[in-house]
Amino acid sequence: WSVGDTITPAPEPHRTLGRGITCVVVAPDGKVLFAGDSRGAVHKLDLTDAKLNRTIPAEEADPATAIALSTDGHHLIVGTVKGKVLRLTSALADVAVDEPPGGAVSALAVTNGGVYQAGFHEGGIQRGAFSVIGARWNKLPTRERVHWIASAGNGFAANTAPGRVCLGRFGRDELATGDTGTVRAGVFSSDGKTLFTASTDGIIRSWNLLADVRERGVVTAGYVTSIGVHPNNGRLRDGEFVVGGDSLTVFEQQAGVKKAIETEGRTFRVVQLLDGGTLRGVVFDGHAAVVFAGKGAAEVRLRVKPADDRTPTAAALTPDGARLAVGDAAGRIGVWSVADGKSLGAIDTGLRAPVRDVALTEGGRYVAARTATGVGVWLVATAELLGTIPADEQAAFRFLPEGDRIAVAGRDGVVRVWTVSGREQMSLFGHVGRVTALGASLDGRTLVSGCATGEVKFWDLRTGQELFGQRRHSVAVTVIEFAADGKLLVTGGDGQVAVWDARSE
DSSP: OEESSSEEOOOSOOOOOOTTEEEEEEOTTSSEEEEEETTSOEEEEETTTTEEEEEEOOSSSOOEEEEEEOTTSOEEEEEETTSOEEEEETTSOSOEEEOOTTSSEEEEEEOTTSEEEEEETTSOEEEEETTOSSOOOEEEOOSSOOOOEEEETTEEEEEEETTEEEEESSSOEEEEOOOSSOEEEEEEOTTSSEEEEEETTSOEEEEEOOSSGGGGOEEOOSSEEEEEEOSOOSSGGGOEEEEEESSEEEEETTTEEEEEEOOTTOOEEEEEEOGGGOEEEEEEETTEEEEEEETTSOEEEEEEOOGGGOOEEEEEEOTTSOEEEEEETTSEEEEEETTTOOEEEEEEOSOOSOOOOEEEOGGGOEEEEEOSSEEEEEETTTTEEEEEEEOOTTOEEEEOTTSSEEEEEOTTOOEEEEETTSOEEEEEOOOSSOEEEEEEOTTSSEEEEEETTSEEEEEETTTOOEEEEEEOOSSOEEEEEEOTTSSEEEEEETTEEEEEEOOOO
């Protein structure tokens, strides 16, 4: 075929390569085709004059199942039903045979350096190399058959589970595509910066991977309850963030997991990452809420208990760590000064049920929580209810940086911005399904919303316009946090954490 504005049959002469062709690959220059057949033979065809240059006959009845060529055209590999990988030059010479453990080969990719990846019908990816015979095999487990592997430079991508794609030199990062079924096909652009994927749900997606695939990567972090981002991430290569859940883990954006901090099984309700690698956060210890700070998460700054020894159920810190709000199992909220432990206010939500979420403004002037009819906003100093915003019982809410506005969203998918007194200012339409998390840049210009479908949307708070949207997660988004300079964003859900370059430029 000739490819131009349209795809048309190539000029004569045509040539039929033969029957039983099972896999083909075209050289990057478009002049040569390599093919494997059902007998296990390998063929090379010159596409410019349809001349069959060479055939390597099959030594045994072992059908070819996959074939791949490096982008520089120097290395060719062929996989077979019996689990063999044939390593050849582009001249079909210097044939060597590897037998990686895994069974029938279903997909192959090879990098310019001669390192290859073989995927298998029964799952799993093995890595081999042209320069080594009898190499040590390095296995990457998968939860399904490997349908495809794509290579770019020294990295590769492949499907590993429904809605999941591994990225990196050997699967060090994982991308949650948001597909509900298997990602059945994938290919890189010629410059290696864009990955295209297609799945059984019929959706084709384009992923901007930039120069380093991990700049838009996803990591697995277990149960996610809170995220803190380094306050100054203008240089993304220095980016760090910390994820709190049933454990506490610090990540370097470019190097994956940096360190895990021993937490004695406590669940972190709030976690903040400060300059110099200092951590600050809140955990519950029995009937007490504990604020810690320090490099090792060991120094206790404040320990408070809700009135009448009620069990704490939700917590919030102001961005500067000076004020703490704790909701309890009886529907009440207490606010304290972290420096001296002084009680600053006590609020009764009237809910007579556990407070599941609480928000506190900068300076600690206002506190918000759900009520029986929506989301209530109180003045901390007097416990006065300023207004109740209509919302459902699982609504997401977030104070905006200036402190006198709050964003609220729920099952109808609409994000609404209100004044603290209960006057609606803006409605943002775009989500289909429940909005489960909200985040705002510290300059107050950008609002980010996450949905139960894994979709994330960016909004301009000055105009109310949607800036960008992407289904980045395959689980509900429950936590959204910006770096203080607004240049790095981290979103998280059950078992997934995604890193975003949020720079407007």
